[in-house]
Amino acid sequence: MKPLSPFSVFRQAGFLMLAGILFTETAISQDRPPVASVSKPNILFIFVDDQSPLTLSAYGNQVCQTPNLDRLAREGMVIDNAHHMGSWVGGVCLPSRTMVQTSINVWRTRDIAKRYARMNPRTYVHQPRKLLADLSPNDPDYDSMPALFFRAGYDTYRTCKIGNTYEGANRLYLGRNDQTNYGPEDETGSWWHGEQVMNYLKEREKGIKEDPFLLFFGFTHPHDPRNGKPVLLDKYGADNTDIPTSPNPLAPPLQANYLPAHPFHHGHPGLRDEVAVQGVLLKRDEATVRNELGREYACIENIDRQVGRVLDKLEAMGELENTYIFYSADHGIAVGRHGLMGKQNLYEHTWRVPMIIRGPGIKAGSRAQGNTYLMDLLPTFCDLAGIDKPITFDGISFKPVLMGKRNTVRDVLYGVYNGGTKPGMRSVKKGDWKLIKYDVLDGYIQETQLFNLKDNPNEFLIQHHDRALVAMTGVEPKRHQVNLAENPAYATKRKEMEAILLSEMIKWGDPYRLWDQPRRAQNRQ
Numbered sequence: 042m043k044p045l046s047p048f049s050v051f052r053q054a055g056f057l058m059l060a061g062i063l064f065t066e067t068a069i070s071q072d073r074p075p076v077a078s079v080s081k082p083n084i085l086f087i088f089v090d091d092q093s094p095l096t097l098s099a100y101g102n103q104v105c106q107t108p109n110l111d112r113l114a115r116e117g118m119v120i121d122n123a124h125h126m127g128s129w130v131g132g133v134c135l136p137s138r139t140m141v142q143t144s145i146n147v148w149r150t151r152d153i154a155k156r157y158a159r160m161n162p163r164t165y166v167h168q169p170r171k172l173l174a175d176l177s178p179n180d181p182d183y184d185s186m187p188a189l190f191f192r193a194g195y196d197t198y199r200t201c202k203i204g205n206t207y208e209g210a211n212r213l214y215l216g217r218n219d220q221t222n223y224g225p226e227d228e229t230g231s232w233w234h235g236e237q238v239m240n241y242l243k244e245r246e247k248g249i250k251e252d253p254f255l256l257f258f259g260f261t262h263p264h265d266p267r268n269g270k271p272v273l274l275d276k277y278g279a280d281n282t283d284i285p286t287s288p289n290p291l292a293p294p295l296q297a298n299y300l301p302a303h304p305f306h307h308g309h310p311g312l313r314d315e316v317a318v319q320g321v322l323l324k325r326d327e328a329t330v331r332n333e334l335g336r337e338y339a340c341i342e343n344i345d346r347q348v349g350r351v352l353d354k355l356e357a358m359g360e361l362e363n364t365y366i367f368y369s370a371d372h373g374i375a376v377g378r379h380g381l382m383g384k385q386n387l388y389e390h391t392w393r394v395p396m397i398i399r400g401p402g403i404k405a406g407s408r409a410q411g412n413t414y415l416m417d418l419l420p421t422f423c424d425l426a427g428i429d430k431p432i433t434f435d436g437i438s439f440k441p442v443l444m445g446k447r448n449t450v451r452d453v454l455y456g457v458y459n460g461g462t463k464p465g466m467r468s469v470k471k472g473d474w475k476l477i478k479y480d481v482l483d484g485y486i487q488e489t490q491l492f493n494l495k496d497n498p499n500e501f502l503i504q505h506h507d508r509a510l511v512a513m514t515g516v517e518p519k520r521h522q523v524n525l526a527e528n529p530a531y532a533t534k535r536k537e538m539e540a541i542l543l544s545e546m547i548k549w550g551d552p553y554r555l556w557d558q559p560r561r562a563q564n565r566q
């Protein structure tokens with residue numbers, strides 16, 4: 042007999058929890074006003090951990106195979122400029138996931154993100170109905186994703202990892218089966234999360250559930266440790282434990298903007314993602330980075346398979362055409378680009394997130410710039426479901442983009458990394474232009490980067506022009522594809538972008554100022 046995994050006890054408890062919720066569904070419906078649920082669309086929100094859009098063919102990747110996500114893109118819309126707003130802590134997941142579930146901006150998440158301790162599977166008791174009934178309208182979670190959709194008559198369900206996520210909202214889903222799965226096997230990996238959603242849909246198929254659903258379909262991967270399934274590791278020339286000393290020819294090629302080291306310190310000494318990723322540690326050599334890319338792609342393809350199972354099930358149940366499906370991640374990640382491994386930077390590979398949406402009224406095969414933040418997801422869900430937008434939201438609905446009425450919802454995007462030495466990194470983007478500033482290590486690092494993303498989408502630096510590196514990557518940047526911040530020809534553009542950055546910092550309540558900005562009257566540091 043197969044021995045029980047350490048998670049089995051909780052998993053069984055989870056099924057019981059779900060059963061309990063199903064059993065009392067009639068009582069639940071009496072707690073909220075009756076709604077005409079028949080016409081309301083379902084929402085399936087697929088949310089992965091640490092994935093750059095550049096790993097997907099919808100964004101140009103030619104190696105990682107994701108046929109089901111390709112299908113979503115082919116039958117729906119791809120948004121090119123979707124971003125997370127940033128973080129004030131090394132675990133970027135935490136503010137990001139708080140923004141997703143509450144639609145408040147990055148600085149406001151500091152006040153609530155840590156209100157509740159992480160879920161302890163050994164002692165946790167799931168009692169959403171009691172908590173929802175007790176919620177005061179003054180509570181920040183009153184207008185959170187699960188609370189809003191519960192009051193609108195939706196059946197809410199969640200599966201995801203545990204920890205570094207917003208517990209204030211997680212505990213309010215009517216059904217919840219969370220487990221942290223970094224393993225290479227089905228029961229300890231992404232298949233398990235897929236299975237929870239399949240179980241939910243099977244119950245629904247029996248006719249026990251009739252309300253429209255909001256499914257938070259979260260994964261633990263491709264966050265490290267990227268323990269891919271053996272068959273997929275073989276496909277991508279990667280190994281979970283025996284890190285090769287020379288590149289495996291089957292491993293994915295180095296990215297165009299790979300560097301063996303970042304040209305200056307990122308400002309967060311000891312940062313886990315840059316020093317302690319299993320199988321990588323401090324190494325940034327070709328063999329190590331390509332092996333890690335292979336592991337990442339193996340995890341992503343496995344996630345894609347789980348998405349496929351659920352899409353096929355929805356289709357077989359006749360629910361697919363009344364369901365909006367969103368695919369996104371809590372932030373991107375470097376995995377060797379620019380010499381970095383983690384998510385604590387503001388280059389495009391990390392600041393951007395994937396955003397693919399399929400659903401009623403969305404033109405198949407369409408594409409838009411969007412200029413969205415993750416905190417726009419909840420307002421968009423509400424808009425699609427006919428739920429009034431609460432005044433607490435900082436995000437805005439991008440339904441007009443999905444419906445082909447607009448290409449963008451805002452002109453300027455602002456990004457923060459404030460998890461290491463202060464004030465940290467800031468970025469701003471408008472049109473083709475992007476500014477990144479670094480003010481870290483007590484003023485030891487004060488750097489500015491200016492890129493024209495149309496001309497230099499990979500944000501190549503002068504270091505990418507090194508002959509030995511070009512020989513390694515096979516990518517030779519054009520002469521003008523460099524940081525333009527110190528080029529006198531772009532002094533006016535830099536000044537304009539610096540002013541926009543300061544304006545955004547003021548707009549979003551950024552409590553810091555950078556070395557070359559006017560000081561605040563009162564610095565809250």
Ligand SMILES: [Ca+2]
Pocket residue numbers: 090091133134264371372
């Ligand atoms: Ca994450």
